[in-house]
Amino acid sequence: MDIFAFVFLSSCSLVFLSGFSDAADSITQSQSFNEGMTLVSKDGSFELGFFSPSSSKNGYLGIWYKNIPVQTVVWVANRLNPINDSSGVLMVNNSGSLVLLNHNSTIAWMKIGWNSRNGLEWRLSAWKSPDDPSPGDLTYGIENHNYPESVMKKGSEKYFRTGPWNGHGHSGVPKLKANPVFKYNFVSNKDEVYYIFHMVNTSVISILVLNQTRNLLERFIWVEADKKLNVYSSYPKDNCDKYNLCGVYGNCMIDTMHSWVNGSMKLEECRVKCLNNCSCMAYANSNISEGGSGCAIWYEDLIDIRQISTNGQDANGQDVYMRIPASDHEKMENNVMMEGNVIIDQNAEGKREDVELPLFNLATIATATNNFSSNNKLDEGGFGPVYKATLIDGQEIAVKRLSRSSGQGMSEFKNEVVLIAKLQHRNLVRLLGCCIEGEENMLLYEYMPNGSLDSFIFGLRIIHRDLKASNVLLDSNMSPKISDFGMARIFGGDQTEGNTNNVVGTYGYMAPEYAIDGKFSVKSDVFSFGILLLEILSGKKNRASFHLDHNLNLVGHAWKLWKEGKPLELIDTCLEDTCIQSEIVCCLHISFLCLQQQPEDRPNMSYVVMMLQSESSLPEPKEPGFIAGKKSSLSSKNESSSTNEMTITNLEAR
Template sequence: MGFRQAWKVLLICLISCYIIQTYYCNASDTIQQSWKLLVGETLTSASQVFEFGFFTPANSDKRYLGIWFKNIPPIKVVWIANRESPLKVSDSAASLSISENGNLVLLDGTQTVIWSSNVSISSNKTVAVVLLDSGNLVLKDNVSGQTFWESLDYPCDTFLPGMKIGFNSKTGEKWLLSSWQKENDPSPGNFSIGISEQLSPQFFVWNKFTPYYRTGEWNGLKFIGLPCIDSAAYIIQFVFQQDFQEGTTYFTFLPNTSFLNFVELQSTGSVQVVQWTNGAPAWEIYATMVHAPCDIYNTCGPSAVCSKHNFPICSCLRGFVPQSGDEWSKGNWTGGCVRRTELLCQQKGNTLSPGVGLQDRFLKLSGLKLPDLAAIFRLDSASECEKLCLNNCSCTAYAYVAGIRCMVWSGDLLDMQDYSYSGEDLFLRLAYSELVFPGKRKFKRTLIICSAVFSCLFSGFALFCLLKHKIHQTGQKRKGARSFSLGHSCCISKDYTVESLWVGHLKKEDPIELPLIEFEVIATSTNNFKEENKLGEGGFGPVFKGKLKDGPEIAVKRLSNRTGQGIEEFKNEIVLISKLQHRNLVRLLGCCIEGEEFLIIYEYMPNRSLDKSLFDASQKELLDWPKRFNIIQGVARGLLYLHRDSCLNIIHRDLKVSNILLDEDMNPKISDFGLARTFQKQQQLVHTHRVAGTYGYMSPEYALRGVFSEKSDVFSFGVLILEIISGKKNSSFHYVEENLNLLNYAWKLWSEQRGLDFMDGTLINSFSPEEITRCLHVGLLCVQEHPRDRPTMADIILMLNSEMKCSSPKQPTFKFETYLDLDGSAKDNERCSVNEFSASLSQGR
């Protein structure tokens, strides 16, 4: 019996030891709800890679709770819970535990909460904290496995595999690295790392809120501003993730089975890639980024390039000179460089420099870190990108990069660096004279001066002869009608001389730059304005199709309203549009004023106006989503030209679907400038006592107070976008269930995250969810009640062509129905009184 009893005792002891050993082994990486982690105790991940517990930095009087690599010297702390709320080093009674509500809490010796995970947990009975081999501390449900909180979502100064650096555009959440204040002070320092919110993001290091360093854009394989790092390294390590439904955009860092590695942001702003290979005695620095001075953001200022191989390190781009020669010679380059010769398009309205009349060209600069602040467009070729830039006067350079496509810059070119062995090609826009070979410049300059002097003398002599001839002809100009050929197609009437045209209709200071075509020629081309040639009719009058003899097809607008208002609109159109040239504006070919006849001749648009296709059930299927998106973008480009890039700066005031014409390729052209008005660039608002426009498209401030601006056109453009997406007229749509017009119905669906329900059903086989959602968002921003809440056309083009973060639109509150009796149908040129302003209203056609 004694032997049996001894055997039982021994067996019980062995079983107890096994249970205790198993218990502690399993618990070494876990804190259960009833346990506490005290000062001097640690958790260790299952494979002994990471350790979690309390620590005190060297030469510090503060205590922190954090995670560090285990058994690899020197100790590297990768995450800290209480970096902004340190404990006193003398507080040895501090502890970490799981609270009654299931959250992880750090308590000091007085049981005051110093830090908490602070998340909402539905059930806290089976919650535990586990330290994983990835260095991630996870608060989760032990039964279901649901994760409530994890440390990798709250980076400190170290970028670990599996961690995210990026943002959530829907929640506003950002995942950033932030440096330590000093080597022994983990509190947040001045430097942080994040990614830019653009179509092709790039990593930025910020010094407080100022850019300090950037990597260049991500092209799908590498960051184009880091040519020294091979693309293969990114394929193994970096992954770019973008989820439009969740709103998340971020980079993550994949683990490597051969070695441990991490990226560290140091307190100086420098960035190090650090690794440890199995068997190595310590950490090794694999790469260091941010080398002063050329890596520091915009060291050389605007339009200058930094090269660490040159002395001095900064040099102006070709065609540019230092803004301040004195500062430049002292080594202060922050002012950068300015153009030596203005671009041709910038000289409109100014006196052109002698010899400057040839179109701007592009100079190819190779091996560069491309400038910051690029606008990115989804164009298919470098030639399209070049054309886009050349057609926009504000464009200063472009690049076409594989994986990113068309990159365009406006204004100053910032943060460029010369790489002698790699880099990208930048095409810099310069005045033609800047591209002349240096050896020929002196000769060309002399030739230009001589030509200018000769031209002045010749012009003076010619002017003298012209004045003498005019005096001689004063009494002769009514003696008969003469005509001469305009190309091979038409004749210009001399029965109405230019001088007689101004009388009662135009002013001398409003010159028309158009041919004056004989009425007989126009009547013949339209078969005497027969009904079968009639294309449509508007407030101005009917429009007819014609064909000039041996010439092109034309559209002829014939004035039927010969009141003062009708003639004023006629004058306005021929004076304004004759000075405009843009691929998204209809081209004016000529005009005619003979007796009671006032006619305007346009290029013919074979697909007629947008409303004919958009609102016709039998035609709208021809407008698939790519065509509609192209129309939206084209109209936006045309409006930007009117507002900012043309020589006149024009507000259209009557933008609507029936005023968008479509050419043979369904490209849009804005037409009907009868109500357009010019404004000065410094003007913010213009007042009028005659409100004229189209019901359903007029902005609130214009309809009610007679105040108009660029933002009035933006409102109309927003309505246009919503009509193009939905295929429905704003003026006739009514959502009966909740008494909503088209604008409010669009906002309702967008706010309920059902934006795709707003889409025209015929687009089901061609639509892009991202583009539809983006256009709907932009359209709602455009129809905001207050002008200050609406974007500019420049912003709109950027939003349409990139994934930039946009503000959330407010619910549209303005309803024109409140101020207009809708019991009767609105008709063309119908009058109504709105706040004592006379409003000319025409229903959208």
């Protein structure tokens, strides 16, 4: 059974009980409902009535948002049976069913219930066009097999799917996770299977739309300040999201059609069951929350395995154990084989050439790097990132993790291993070992605590002390250039902070510890950057932003909206058509991390850059510093005011 292609959220519902008048919320068996009449939900959010699309003469019974200026229909009753004139009537018949009659009193639509035990299915289906609500060929629903998942289809062909729910989220769309705007959940039991999301703030309106024209599942959020619906997210996001693009055993996402699930079985029991069945292709935990539980087994070709970064603590990816014939395993080993603590390499003539080098397993390296935490990241070169690692015995090492997209293949990897292992010199970085496991190729070097030479030659540690929007200049290509270093300080050696009795800079951009106590450090500029980022996102100045309903400055106002689950109300309207809203929310999140009250709670700028470039989860921010604004004695009249931004300087005699 099809439902309209919009899913809407509200704490209210339309009730058909008793008592009826224009704009009431109910209808009785003795009453009829005609063109021009409407029913309004008790909280005033939704309205039911007859409507016609903008350029269509057909009539439909539908529900739309009452308080949104542009009519936004969220449900249509008679999609396949439009009324061709204005004589449609809605009424409760003698059997108690709600029916829609056209001009000759034949039934155009009937409202009936459903139960998953009788096999009836509810699914979304797109409109054929903006003027034709009849179902198109794009549908979105749940495939209720052993391991349920949400699937988008074009006709009978699968087009996109979310992957199964693994306890944290949908395994195929790791970005589909809890955020400041809404939360997700999935329910599967003997009576029903459904996927839901609910708003953190119930006053926020969110709509899920199946777009026939663009073949997309789009989520919109109503932004009251803009008086419009803005796209928050859409799927599929890229080609790999499309079903079976990579073929069987391709690296995208596992198909769950031919699978078996047992929620109470342990992983080791799952492994034994797979090994005892010749048809088993792979196994995994069916639920990855709380350390993992349950068993999922696949019996046919694996379709769309997708590799997901595990840097984020709440990543939705999971380990899948694939069964590979011994003959295939030998082919995968190529001409690099592991024998104890020795790598045996074949040279150009095909002769065996032994190079003594310790081999480390992936689990050891992951533990030593805190699961490749961004806090352990030292640098990133053309071939991949370098992490600091601490082994069990306390030895510190550097781990070079080769990127799969770097272009450095197995031959280059072997070449570096063989050459550095043979060439041991006091001026060469010592190679301590390597790790070759699955698709992971890593080199382990001795750790250099002082970093690289360029940090001494070019890496002066400079505290600007007056970082603000007016000191960021733009060239002809709109590339930013930081200017005005008249108040900057240079740190040398191990110096990390300084102190001054002469505070200089611009109020509204100064970090709390600097403005109050005169203490400054690299974290002072991080705070100023947080203010700058907030001003870019909002299009407002920190000290020139006043609100009649509270005494908060821009930082305080932004934090208030964040805690209320309404971060998008802060965003400048000029960013709507050029930016992805989920990325804007991420930038706002980062700005709060930069604006923490205590310097030690703020990230380094290098980490800020990494957060802006990555999609890993971010730590929760605490309440930022300096959120209170000026006390206002404004009257009830609207008064205009302006704030002049001046840099504070203090001249001293020598």
